[in-house]
Amino acid sequence: MGLVVQKYGGSSVADAEGIKRVAKRIVEAKKNGHQVVVVVSAMGDTTDELIDLAEQVSPMPAGREFDMLLTAGERISMALLAMAIKNLGHEAQSFTGSQAGVITDSVHNKARIIDVTPGRIRESLDKGNIAIVAGFQGVSQDKKDITTLGRGGSDTTAVALAAALDAEVCEIYTDVDGVFTADPRVVKKARKIDWIAFEDMLELAASGSKVLLHRCVEYARRYNIPIHVRSSFSGLQGTWVSSEPIGDRKVEQAIISGVAHDTSEAKVTVVGVPDKPGEAAAIFRTISNAEINIDMIVQNVSAASTGLTDISFTLPKAEGRKAIDALERNKEGIGFDSLRYDDQIGKISLVGAGMKTNPGVTADFFTALSDAGVNIELISTSEIRISVVTRADDVNEAVRAVHTAFGLDSDSDEAVVYGGTGR
Ligand code: ASP
Numbered sequence: 001m002g003l004v005v006q007k008y009g010g011s012s013v014a015d016a017e018g019i020k021r022v023a024k025r026i027v028e029a030k031k032n033g034h035q036v037v038v039v040v041s042a043m044g045d046t047t048d049e050l051i052d053l054a055e056q057v058s059p060m061p062a063g064r065e066f067d068m069l070l071t072a073g074e075r076i077s078m079a080l081l082a083m084a085i086k087n088l089g090h091e092a093q094s095f096t097g098s099q100a101g102v103i104t105d106s107v108h109n110k111a112r113i114i115d116v117t118p119g120r121i122r123e124s125l126d127k128g129n130i131a132i133v134a135g136f137q138g139v140s141q142d143k144k145d146i147t148t149l150g151r152g153g154s155d156t157t158a159v160a161l162a163a164a165l166d167a168e169v170c171e172i173y174t175d176v177d178g179v180f181t182a183d184p185r186v187v188k189k190a191r192k193i194d195w196i197a198f199e200d201m202l203e204l205a206a207s208g209s210k211v212l213l214h215r216c217v218e219y220a221r222r223y224n225i226p227i228h229v230r231s232s233f234s235g236l237q238g239t240w241v242s243s244e245p246i247g248d249r250k251v252e253q254a255i256i257s258g259v260a261h262d263t264s265e266a267k268v269t270v271v272g273v274p275d276k277p278g279e280a281a282a283i284f285r286t287i288s289n290a291e292i293n294i295d296m297i298v299q300n301v302s303a304a305s306t307g308l309t310d311i312s313f314t315l316p317k318a319e320g321r322k323a324i325d326a327l328e329r330n331k332e333g334i335g336f337d338s339l340r341y342d343d344q345i346g347k348i349s350l351v352g353a354g355m356k357t358n359p360g361v362t363a364d365f366f367t368a369l370s371d372a373g374v375n376i377e378l379i380s381t382s383e384i385r386i387s388v389v390t391r392a393d394d395v396n397e398a399v400r401a402v403h404t405a406f407g408l409d410s411d412s413d414e415a416v417v418y419g420g421t422g423r
Pocket residue numbers: 009010041042047048073135136150151152153154155
């Protein structure tokens with residue numbers, strides 16, 4: 001029996017009862033002969049509450065102090081979890097990200113892991129302990145300051161530790177039974193996926209599926225760490241995410257893996273752009289200089305009479321203000337008429353490796369949307385994904401329609417959401 005890394009999300013450790021329940025599960029794994037490393041998130045909505053608190057004290061808290069504050073959430077849960085395990089008669093030690101050797105760059109609030117040196121974790125395991133590690137945090141290599149990895153970053157901590165410790169598997173425990181063919185909060189008939197390849201999971205994560213973070217899946221693929229996403233509330237097998245199906249699970253790659261949606265983006269339209277070389281470059285240089293990542297882009301055909309065109313792109317709502325300000329500042333240089341900002345949009349994406357070889361998929365997708373009366377504003381595709389932007393109000397309906405049209409609806413149990421506010 002090898003080493004397993006288990007990660008428990010905030011909703012799994014939302015209160016004392018939750019912590020005790022999780023402690024039992026961890027002890028089970030230990031009794032089964034595994035060496036167990038646990039990564040834990042902050043209890044329930046603690047991180048959101050700490051953020052609210054910071055905003056009441058200062059509208060723009062300094063990154064360093066913000067990270068100091070947020071990492072306190074995981075410190076609380078890790079210590080309580082270690083206590084609960086000891087209470088069950090097993091040895092456990094908790095470690096901060098820094099103590100666990102999670103070394104990051106120095107970009108506060110969204111640091112990247114650059115190295116993991118888990119010497120103290122190994123030592124603790126060798127003594128027979130269960131090691132508990134605070135998720136979502138590390139220490140910067142140059143300044144030795146405490147950093148955080150960005151919201152939801154505990155998954156990345158877990159995969160990074162699994163890679164550094166050469167774990168057999170990284171188990172991600174959450175409040176649903178695995179990865180579903182759509183968000184079970186929206187599609188009651190969503191079906192649990194038994195196995196999904198890294199590539200498809202990456203596309204789903206990039207398209208707004210919240211069950212696993214893109215960065216975490218990317219990390220797992222790079223180091224080839226199988227992820228098992230499952231519920232801490234049920235004993236069921238969850239979803240395996242790996243390069244190949246594992247063990248005796250003889251599952252085939254599905255044609256369509258699932259439907260993802262995302263309502264966290266906004267659309268910026270640059271109106272009245274001269275239709276000549278260099279314009280798109282000027283716009284997107286401005287955006288990238290402001291360190292904003294964009295998603296989809298469309299340029300309309302220019303009206304022959306005016307020689308002017310419109311360029312629209314989507315970006316995270318949180319970056320909207322920054323983008324508008326940056327473009328306004330360069331209005332002269334770029335030479336456009338005006339800007340339009342629309343945050344009432346949503347994105348629906350269909351993901352599946354089978355798209356490469358099934359030419360009908362695209363047509364069926366658009367037919368499903370049109371049958372549901374959903375108007376399409378932007379389209380983008382990759383080899384294994386097709387995404388559209390629609391009105392935000394249409395998103396849930398559109399997701400359900402596409403899910404049904406591709407035969408993804410389950411005919412048995414409704415998908416269960418065990419906890420969490422989805423906040
Ligand atoms: N507690 C952090 C958050 O809520 C990190 C995590 O849960 O993964 O974003």
